[in-house]
Amino acid sequence: MGILAFDIGGSAIKYGLWEADRLIGQCAVALPKSWKCMKQALDDVFKEFSKTYEITGIALSAPGLVNEKIGQIQGVSAVPYIHHFPIQQELEALFSVPVTMENDANCAALAEVWQGTAKDVEHCLFFVIGTGVGGSVIINRKLFKGQNLFGGEFGYMFLNDSASLSDLGSSVKAVRKYNQLTKKSIHGKELFELAEAGDPLAEEITGQFYRAVATGIYNLLVCFDPGLVVLGGGISANQSVVEQIKKQLNRVLLERSVTDMDYRIEACTFGNDANLVGAVYHHIESIKS
Structure with a gap:
């Protein structure tokens, strides 16, 4: 069966x-x-x-x-x-x-709650980075969907007057921007490798990406204070990218004087x-x- x-x-x-x-x-x-x-x-x-x-x-x-x-x-x-x-x-x-x-994002979060990264916690946020940005809110190990099922639609969050989190925090859109400016056809992993190798444009674009993701997570941390943020999407398999997001988030927290926030950011288990x-x-x- x-x-x-x-x-x-x-x-x-x-x-x-x-x-x-x-x-x-x-x-x-x-x-x-x-x-x-x-x-x-x-x-x-x-x-x-x-x-x-x-x-x-x-x-x-x-x-x-x-x-x-x-x-x-x-x-x-x-x-x-x-x-x-x-x-x-x-x-x-x-x-x-x-x-x-x-x-789909709720399913990914439930997998982590059931047998994955979030199996031992009561509350967490699942943050999916890809073509856009989505996710899920887990409270008392249950999905919080909201009145209109918009719970977890983090990508709609505006980071400035003209751009949402999905506009600025998408790894796919970051790669697209690099390709448009260079007339190349690289893939996501290559963009981050180029940045690590010192490519100035790749460094600039990935820096903007990290800042946007960190700002989005910061906004969610101070709203929900979940203790754990689980990262999903293709980039979660790149530990270097995960560490850069953590580094940028710590910087944002210090800038906003949020110094007593105890939290963890971990990559998802099930990929x-x-x-x-x-x-x-x-x-x-x-x-x-």
Whole structure:
């Protein structure tokens, strides 16, 4: 028996089967062009796993404002065709097993609370850095979603009169800026390596990035005082980047005379599997209740 987990992303659908307390069979398919094609792709994966395992439920991680009370994904995302219709009901009709769904950043946070970096704490903030900036608020080991499901949408935070945290604290946008100015086509890891090697432009752009991320985390620390901030997204695997964020945050705290703040910043444990593992945990807890 197992729980089949899907993670809908902007370019692909990742999947894996939770069986015997572990995630197996992780793979991905390219993002389909329509909801009809997506249903077919999901069903193909389901049928393939069903040849070997009895699947007892579907756990879905998705972008947007996931409203499980009405079985719909509200808001907007990079996958527009999954929004504003009874998607949960359609999937339950398709698979004939219980289907649960949760926001992707919330799933990643739940994975860390369940078995990862935050497994021994009561409160934390999960901070995801990538194309934009998102995250989750964990209070008493539970998701705090807010009245309108905007809890954790840190990227909307304005850092100045014209730019949000997602504008200035995105590693993807930092790389894009470097490429636009140099007419090159480097990737994210290369930007930070160039900065460490002394490339003046890379140093300037990564410095702006670190400052923006540190300012965003500072704003959250003084609002929630969680004790732990867990970093997610691709850059969390780069310990040098994590250390630079910590260094810049300490500077911001000193500048603002916040000298009695006890906190930790740690990279996430599950990396690319976090959304799948968290979706499974959400499914297990939902079925219990």
